Amino acid sequence: MDHVVLRPADWGPEFVPQAVAESRPRTVAVLDGKCRWQREPLPAGVWASLSRYAELPGRDGKGTVRVTAVATVHTSELGADEQLSTTLEEVLRCREQEIRPGERLTELGSTGTPFGLRGQQWADDNVYERGMYVTREGAHPYVWSVARVGTVTVGVSVKGAAGHTAEELNRWVTQSLPQMTGRVKTRTGKEG
């Protein structure tokens, strides 16, 4: 787990840890009935989960980009797959979500792409979610992508900021997520 989840430097040389750099041990993020994200104790069916938080500090008129990398080990492949189903379900359930007071996600939309379909060949399953990240500082693009390799799910989120294009965000996501699936594959012997 420790080796799979990206550290700040893995995102790029200028990324630094956020004030809170890691998730509380033995907790996961859960979207509650009122569409608010909460940390809750590991549910049954999950062995372990770790999130790391990093940011690219704003400068030269650009805002601070915040990124998250997470990996979760499930006790079964079905359990891991259902985390991706849940991700899709969350957008049907809550088209707007609250990360914490003052931070909202809006205009959410998502697509699922199982292995072998539409050219997806790098993970057993992938869900890609995009929307807007809204704070007092304005609304900026937001991307969240989760992938499954066997019983492990990995995910990255990127919250945009002033002066950063959606393409840049996508580039961070597309560079970092396969990096994590690659690490999972090497460590679980899924590839080689």
Added chain:
Amino acid sequence: MDALCGSDPARIAGHRLLGRLGAGGMGVVYLARTPGGALVALKVIQGEYADDTGFRDRFRREVEVARRVTSRWSVSLADADPDAAEPWLATEFVPGPSLAEAVALHGPLPSHGLRVLGARLAEALDDLHAAGLVHRDLKPGNVLLAHDGPRLIDFGIARAPEDTSLTATGVVVGTPGYLAPEQAGGRDVPVVGPAGDVFSLGCVLMYAATGRAPFGGGPVDALLYRTVHDFPDTDGVPEEVAGVVGGCLEKDPRHRPTAAEVHHALAEGGRAAEGPVRWLAEPVLRLIAERSAHALALPGIDDTEVSEGAVGDDAAGSGGERVPPGAGHADPADADGAPAGGPGSTTGRRRFLALAGGAALVVAGGGTALWAALDREGPAPAGHPRRSPCTLALHADLSGGDKATGLAQERGLRLAVERFNARRNRPYTLAVRAEDDGGDPRAALRVAKTLAADPTVLAVVGPTTDTTAEASLVAYDTALVPVVAVSPGSIALALQGYRSFLHARVPDSLLAFYLNVHLRGSAGSRRVGIVDDRAADDHAWEISSTLSKVLHRDGHPQVPEVVSALRSDFRPPVDALLAAGADSVVFAGYPDRAALIAKVLHDRRFAGARVSAHPLLGERFLTAAGRAAEGWVAVAPAADPALLPAGAAFTAAHRRRFGAVPARYSVEAYDVTNMLLAGLERLGRARPTRAALLAAVRGTPYQGITKKFAFRAKTGEFVIGADNGVFRWRVERGAFRCHGPAPVSVPS
């Protein structure tokens, strides 16, 4: 490959000729063996053209360019003699398919393969640019696939950027759809530089990633306009290459990366795209292996020469019409939309263009643009056109999981054609050709290619399902065969820009609106349970996400439940739905798993509305669900003719002809066949072309028994009207019974 003709020499400059790869007005391309034993593609220009100094100069320039191309990812020049009486040029022979062919046959490249393709083509371009040259016609048909990487071919119009000898004529040089905006803009573009090749590379990678031409198809001027003004639809391009591809497609050439930068970005500092890699999917590798094996089996240097007697029936000079095994797959990237004299000649020309790409040909001087000009001005390929019958074809699943739907459509089509043929004043007699794909996407593509290659086929009714349609519409598009589908529902089919496709039903996303009305109207649901089954992938998501959006919009409570494709026990999701207070259940998915959830709901004695879309409507659900099927409702674009004013006559005719009442989708197929027949009638007694029929059908709405058929001229989308042929079917006493048209608004 074709056999040699009687007029072909046995050898040219020491090269043993083995067969014809293709022929055009100006020369012939042979597969040949060098004195050293290597296989080459050898192009020979006819003496009469060689006498034209301008022509010979262009050929000389092409040879020069080819000599300067040294990249390992470009086809290399083996030898040439531009000063011979009949000038010739021999290039390395690559037996693999073109990128266009591989994608059309086997779908987009995996993302790793994309990186390899992009990195290596960029490397080839970089080498070319470093030599002071610009390719100017990079497109999927000009990229051959070998086991170790791609090979860039066709330097027929490559030259130094400042050389304007071709552009000065005002002709657009290159292939529309893969041209940079500065190339497509025409008029005052004296210099098309390396950045133009980079734009084309972006287009090629988009095509390899998605199977779609980035700016769609259609008339050349519209295509060029879109290239200059529109942003390409990059949906489906894997995220890890999307940034690079987007950069290549920048409208302003100054903002595009150089070929070297593209190479660097995709090769990841050399890791991804170096060394021996497995970069192609298994079926493409197999194709390469088969063709290589075929090439190995050709006669060696000293084997007995091909005798006169071995010459095929090709001596009349129709070489361009014949296609080597496996090389006849039309190239979607080459489709120029220009209707030719008739289906036969169109096919011949397209085949030739495909062949030219697939066999490493270069056409002296003008490349694609020159061929396009010949297409407009020149005569049809030689030969003796016979008056062939006119055929309407059915493409359907006649033996697989959806054979009931396919067989019903066959009957509807046959009935309509037989009634047409029975008329004394008919303009001609029509034949019917029915082809079965068994529900298999690969077979569907083969079927489409077969039908498209049959010059007598004027139009096709089918295919039966989303997956078979997705796999095969490209082949109909390539040959511009009008193809009318009555049962597939994916909205993506109409949105992909297939030029000759007519989606003759409302798309699935619209069914979500009917489901909404049904649930909140007659079913009175206060909290709608939506079950999205991921086993049905996009089909389920199109319906469930649209329905969810509509309910959110209206502020109506919903309980969504997305079910993993790995899950076979539906008790937990059902219990979650019921615990959350859902009083109705919409199942977005296919019938076998609908039966699983139906059984659980039955066990739980769930009494609320249970509803699904058209896949539910069939024996599979009834058989698998048994008693649990009772009360389920299917909202489907399928009518019961017994409930329609004009349906009685159809039912009676069907009963007389087939001894049975019509099965579902028979009357829809009957309707669209009659729509095609009405289009043919408007074209008069002369033998119609596919293009004319397509225009006739798209341009004029047709009132059928089930609904009015009208299509958007641009996309072939079904025009939504007051009466869209969507019906409610309810399971009662073990059978689906039609309850009439599905209402479009909630009664107040």
